[in-house]
Amino acid sequence: MKLEGKKRVWAEYQKEIPDDHFFYVRSCIRQTFFAGSEQTFLKIMRDDLGKDIYEDPRHTTCTGIGYHGDVVPFETIQTVVARHFALATEAGYKNIAISCVTSFGIYTEILETWKHFPETLEKTRENLFRATGRVFDLPVSISHASDIIYKFRDEIARKAKYNLVDVRSGKPLKVVEHIGCHYAKMFPKHGIGGAEFPHVLVGMIESWGGDVIDYPERRHCCGFGFRQYLVQANRGYSLSASRKKFESMEPYRPDFIVANCPGCAMFMDRWQYTLKELDGITYGSNETGIPTLTYEEMAGLILGYDPWEMGMQYHNVQSLGLLKKMGITADPAKRFLTKDGSRLPEPANLLNS
Amino acid sequence: MNGSAGNKFGFTVNRSRLIDYDASDRLVRDYVTLREPSFRLCFACGGCTATCTAGQHAPFNLRRMNTFIRRGEIEPLREEVTRCMLCGKCLLVCPRGVNTRNVVSLAAEAIKKLDRNEL
Numbered sequence: 325m326k327l328e329g330k331k332r333v334w335a336e337y338q339k340e341i342p343d344d345h346f347f348y349v350r351s352c353i354r355q356t357f358f359a360g361s362e363q364t365f366l367k368i369m370r371d372d373l374g375k376d377i378y379e380d381p382r383h384t385t386c387t388g389i390g391y392h393g394d395v396v397p398f399e400t401i402q403t404v405v406a407r408h409f410a411l412a413t414e415a416g417y418k419n420i421a422i423s424c425v426t427s428f429g430i431y432t433e434i435l436e437t438w439k440h441f442p443e444t445l446e447k448t449r450e451n452l453f454r455a456t457g458r459v460f461d462l463p464v465s466i467s468h469a470s471d472i473i474y475k476f477r478d479e480i481a482r483k484a485k486y487n488l489v490d491v492r493s494g495k496p497l498k499v500v501e502h503i504g505c506h507y508a509k510m511f512p513k514h515g516i517g518g519a520e521f522p523h524v525l526v527g528m529i530e531s532w533g534g535d536v537i538d539y540p541e542r543r544h545c546c547g548f549g550f551r552q553y554l555v556q557a558n559r560g561y562s563l564s565a566s567r568k569k570f571e572s573m574e575p576y577r578p579d580f581i582v583a584n585c586p587g588c589a590m591f592m593d594r595w596q597y598t599l600k601e602l603d604g605i606t607y608g609s610n611e612t613g614i615p616t617l618t619y620e621e622m623a624g625l626i627l628g629y630d631p632w633e634m635g636m637q638y639h640n641v642q643s644l645g646l647l648k649k650m651g652i653t654a655d656p657a658k659r660f661l662t663k664d665g666s667r668l669p670e671p672a673n674l675l676n677s
Numbered sequence: 678m679n680g681s682a683g684n685k686f687g688f689t690v691n692r693s694r695l696i697d698y699d700a701s702d703r704l705v706r707d708y709v710t711l712r713e714p715s716f717r718l719c720f721a722c723g724g725c726t727a728t729c730t731a732g733q734h735a736p737f738n739l740r741r742m743n744t745f746i747r748r749g750e751i752e753p754l755r756e757e758v759t760r761c762m763l764c765g766k767c768l769l770v771c772p773r774g775v776n777t778r779n780v781v782s783l784a785a786e787a788i789k790k791l792d793r794n795e796l
Contacts, residue, residue, distance in 0.1 A: 567690055
């Protein structure tokens with residue numbers, strides 16, 4: 325292929341990510357499952373990268389889980405998202421940084437709807453004004469928080485205290501990367517590498533010294549599927565999808581899984597315990613489970629953050645073996661202690677504890 | 678749907694519905710198609726199944742049987758072919774003119790030959 329043609333084809337898979345000045349919107353579930361990930365992201369942005377990132381305490385859930393669970397109407401979610409845009413407008417920000425892949429999908433879906441059906445935008449403006457008296461400008465850019473880490477991955481690599489390398493053998497760690505379906509499968513142009521070649525996590529892993537595992541079910545859904553999980557009787561569908569992935573990745577002996585979606589990271593972590601109970605299978609080397617990290621935790625480890633401050637002890641599959649492999653000293657006895665020494669609640673049923 | 682008594686979760690791991698084409702045995706399909714070429718015309722509308730008398734009283738489904746033949750899933754086919762009474766009502770409703778009764782007969786014959794290593 326001619327170089328010019330190649331550039332033109334690949335241009336469709338690129339995404340513009342702003343350099344600075346972000347309005348940060350949190351996830352409703354991540355703070356429960358991955359207690360320190362969002363705070364780690366903010367710390368990296370502010371302290372390590374020196375960026376201006378603002379969050380408004382009046383920001384709410386996007387109601388995406390309710391929308392995909394068929395209990396929140398589309399008109400309602402559009403108005404909720406419009407209110408978020410109004411908060412950004414009031415604060416003077418035009419670049420939205422989104423923590424959650426569900427929210428990211430919701431924002432992109434709504435912006436595309438407004439683009440193709442301008443009357444829905446006008447109706448939403450009217451609904452928001454009647455409900456709250458607010459007005460809003462459309463954001464200039466929509467970035468997932470992993471897009472931003474991806475953009476600054478080389479800068480993070482230059483400040484790295486650790487790499488994704490086995491310190492004893494010097495070999496790269498083998499990493500499974502999992503991209504949330506709503507990141508780019510719905511609107512490929514909003515994802516780095518589109519739906520076909522998502523590069524957002526691969527870029528981070530490779531910049532930080534790891535090897536990406538290309539396994540058969542790599543692009544398979546984690547199984548969350550909203551109604552698959554939200555209806556208890558349907559959860560077998562969700563669990564089976566995750567198991568399909570675990571079975572497929574297992575022969576490649578992954579050191580850990582990294583995901584950019586709250587649901588994916590949650591299920592790929594928690595379902596390992598459930599599968600142990602139901603099927604008696606524990607995945608990972610020496611049957612210790614495969615640690616599942618968020619991309620902020622991975623970036624935080626690279627930058628030398630304390631894993632317990634990032635909340636990694638609250639994963640079902642504990643990361644002690646992984647930390648040791650990377651050469652990170654973290655005292656297991658301090659996992660469930662606060663800085664002043666008081667006791668934090670310790671979850672039951674941890675794997676590789 | 679997936680819930681099971683005796684486990685604390687209220688659901689279980691679903692059985693995989695993966696179709697393993699590497700494991701499929703095409704001998705029966707080839708046997709039937711060669712002798713009854715109209716079998717190729719079936720577009721799985723399900724008219725045969727809807728009109729089937731045996732299917733009203735027994736877990737017999739002609740369309741499912743056709744799928745088993747095409748996919749080369751011999752084990753479930755083995756029992757399915759024994760359920761047909763060969764009344765031929767399905768022949769009357771097939772919009773593509775498939776000789777469905779002959780398909781069932783040939784499939785049953787093919788399985789017998791398969792078991793005798795004659796296929």
